[in-house]
């Protein structure tokens with residue numbers, strides 16, 4: 001990566017949406033915010049690609065649209081060629097759109113079915129008043145050939161093309177204005193696997209020829225693995241880890257990156273371990289978990305230093321705590337026979353924990369759950385078992401291999417994988433809960 005001023009610099013970007021709420025909530029001012037993007041920073045250099053990866057709903061599209069100012073950021077700055085574009089007037093933004101374009105996931109719905117290809121691409125040229133010394137038709141012909149389409153098909157309509165061809169038209173439309181930067185918002189996710197590679201190759205070739213920078217959004221690491229100069233892994237509106245593909249994969253550091261990598265369907269030379277199945281689903285961005293947002297699902301969540309937990313036992317106790325918080329245990333289904341055993345099985349809790357004192361506390365919490373006293377169970381578990389993962393927000397820290405936002409890689413916690421010790425003077429010790437609200 002070059003050390004020069006980046007083409008694009010995103011700093012502390014936040015985008016909060018109003019949540020859908022009912023009339024009473026609005027009347028009482030109880031409307032909540034959807035924290036779609038929460039303090040995100042990164043840079044993209046000229047001619048380079050940043051791959052942005054994460055599960056559905058983690059905020060990838062919102063970042064792409066906030067950069068282009070199609071969504072107004074709630075906070076933060078977006079510098080394009082050194083200028084903060086979040087403060088530009090509408091007319092300045094219109095001019096800027098010549099330099100910053102977007103390619104959408106679904107070419108079927110992003111191309112007007114009533115226009116010919118000639119008109120679709122010509123429209124982009126007209127909007128930006130691009131004429132130049134070559135004629136409009138010649139320019140359109142050149143663009144179609146550049147994206148691998150037959151220029152004689154310019155008078156056809158979108159329904160006459162395959163999905164891959166439509167995406168090529170979408171790319172030609174974006175190229176029409178000679179952009180320096182393109183947000184590629186899952187441009188291959190809707191395409192057949194055989195076509196995906198062709199479109200990825202086309203985007204790479206165009207980058208080599210024209211020096212365009214891409215923000216390449218994908219939910220699958222394998223898609224960006226080969227084309228990205230840097231990859232940012234996102235979870236619930238935040239960047240968990242960012243680095244070059246080599247840094248990110250050899251070996252992955254953040255437990256979430258590890259899980260994503262293990263989920264790549266085909267055997268991947270970068271991962272030879274078992275598939276890591278994450279528990280539960282991504283929590284709501286309206287009320288995200290405190291501390292590290294991933295802690296409610298993290299297989300390597302740091303155990304409390306004063307109890308002897310096996311890592312898997314501790315994961316199960318954290319899940320019990322999370323599900324008690326969410327009141328997400330259907331107690332009535334455990335009424336018959338031996339409810340405690342059934343509960344433990346449901347929660348993946350072994351019949352006895354290794355640490356007798358921890359076992360006593362968990363039994364008490366389970367009794368509260370059985371009585372549907374979820375709040376009591378949650379309080380008991382969180383007051384007894386202390387983990388920095390649920391109290392302290394991790395920050396992106398420089399490591400030998402990229403930047404990682406995880407307490408496991410923060411010397412202040414002195415915690416290696418499966419080693420839950422914390423230092424007495426680190427932020428973990430006695431730090432106040434720092435929820436996201």
Ligand SMILES: Nc1ncnc2c1ncn2[C@@H]1O[C@H](COP(=O)(O)OP(=O)(O)OP(=O)(O)O)[C@@H](O)[C@H]1O
Pocket residue numbers: 017018019020034035036054055056057058059060061062063219285
């Ligand atoms: N206009 C909106 N109003 C309210 N909430 C929204 C709006 N747009 C997006 N969201 C919410 O913001 C969060 C992030 O959405 P976003 O589409 O950016 O995620 P994503 O990672 O791109 O997901 P996907 O891969 O499914 O497109 C989600 O919880 C989504 O429901």
